[in-house]
Amino acid sequence: MYKNLFLNKIMRSSKNKKVILRNKSFIVTSIILEFIVASIVAAAGLNAAGVTMAAINSGKIENGMKEISQQAKKSEELEKKIDLVDKAVRNLRADFENMVIHLETHEMDFMELKKKHSASTFAISCITTRLLFAKHIIQETTREWKKEKYLQPSLIFF
Numbered sequence: 001m002y003k004n005l006f007l008n009k010i011m012r013s014s015k016n017k018k019v020i021l022r023n024k025s026f027i028v029t030s031i032i033l034e035f036i037v038a039s040i041v042a043a044a045g046l047n048a049a050g051v052t053m054a055a056i057n058s059g060k061i062e063n064g065m066k067e068i069s070q071q072a073k074k075s076e077e078l079e080k081k082i083d084l085v086d087k088a089v090r091n092l093r094a095d096f097e098n099m100v101i102h103l104e105t106h107e108m109d110f111m112e113l114k115k116k117h118s119a120s121t122f123a124i125s126c127i128t129t130r131l132l133f134a135k136h137i138i139q140e141t142t143r144e145w146k147k148e149k150y151l152q153p154s155l156i157f158f
Helices: 002-013 017-146 152-157
Strands: none
Touching: none
């Protein structure tokens, strides 16, 4: 198109064809140079974009690494807390087992007390009754003794 519209008209109007041919080679050379310059500019733009993306990604990676280290610290803290809770649960379980053993011992003692309660209460009642009766006899014997008499039930009682 360039050749048909532009160069052909110039060649017809111009008498010196060498100038046109030289101008044609100059145009081709300038087009090639422009293409090379455009390629260099494009490569430089792509390079700048690549450097910019690398800087952005580097910052993102650095932020990601910081987040990973923070999460690792939190994980370690949680592990310590879990170990502490595990130790507390083990101690609680051991204390509970000891409490169950003591409860069983107390239950056995209470059952023994219930079994012996009625017999011991009866024995205490009998002894108390005999002591009250003996107190009464001693008081009567003392009164009679002061009168220089001797009380017959005191001999029977003792």
